[in-house]
Amino acid sequence: MQTLVVPLIGDLPRLLGSSPSDASWVITATLLAAAVATPVAGRLGDTLGKRTVLLASTVPLIAGSVVCALSDSVVPMIVGRGLQGLGMGVVPVGISLLRDVLPPERLGGSIALMSASMGVGGALGLPFSAAVAEHASWRVLFWVAAALSAVVAALIWRLV
Numbered sequence: 001m002q003t004l005v006v007p008l009i010g011d012l013p014r015l016l017g018s019s020p021s022d023a024s025w026v027i028t029a030t031l032l033a034a035a036v037a038t039p040v041a042g043r044l045g046d047t048l049g050k051r052t053v054l055l056a057s058t059v060p061l062i063a064g065s066v067v068c069a070l071s072d073s074v075v076p077m078i079v080g081r082g083l084q085g086l087g088m089g090v091v092p093v094g095i096s097l098l099r100d101v102l103p104p105e106r107l108g109g110s111i112a113l114m115s116a117s118m119g120v121g122g123a124l125g126l127p128f129s130a131a132v133a134e135h136a137s138w139r140v141l142f143w144v145a146a147a148l149s150a151v152v153a154a155l156i157w158r159l160v
Contacts, residue, residue, distance in 0.1 A: 001061070001084045002030060003122050004145060007130035008138055015138060018074035029078045033085025041089020042096065050097045051160045054090055058153035061087030065146035069139045080142075087149070091118065097160065 005026055008015065012023035037057075045053040064083025071077040098110050132140050 001088065001145065002027075002034075003126045004129050004141055005081070006126055007133045008141075011133075011138070012074075012077075016071070016074040016077055022074050025078045026074070026081050029082040030085040030088075033082045034088035035085075037086045037089045038092055042092040044089075045093040045096055050093050050100065051156065053093050054097070054156045054160060055153060057087050057089040057093065058149055058156065059087075060084065061090070061149040062146050062153065065142045065149060069142035069146065084145070090152070 005012070009023075009027070012018070012026055013020045016023055016026075041053055041057055060083040064080040064085075064087065067080030067083060068077055069080075071080060095111060095114060098107060098114065102110050129141055132138075132144070
């Protein structure tokens, strides 16, 4: 989610009819919301249950992606990106869930695999985003993000 709009940075002011400084909030809003959501989701996962918080975190991911896909100006795009940032609570709760469901001898490797997948996801997401932005509508990026988030929600519902 964080690298999703990086290939669009230069085009965002034109695409959204805004100034470059206003368009920069498209990235900043996600980071700020994620910075707040991450510790809050972690705490809520401990008190309300990890499955509940994981499912709840997918709601703003999906909603934010749809809002972004439908945006024609900078304000709804910033709102959508902020919602996507709120969904980043899945990361600490997912890692915490590993402690609950895996035997101790598999825990270290599993956390390492999950952490590595976040780095690989960001590394692969950037060229994927660039290719989609270059060969299709930029809105496709957000529709794909919404679809993937919905798949994650369904998998959490079914498997966790």
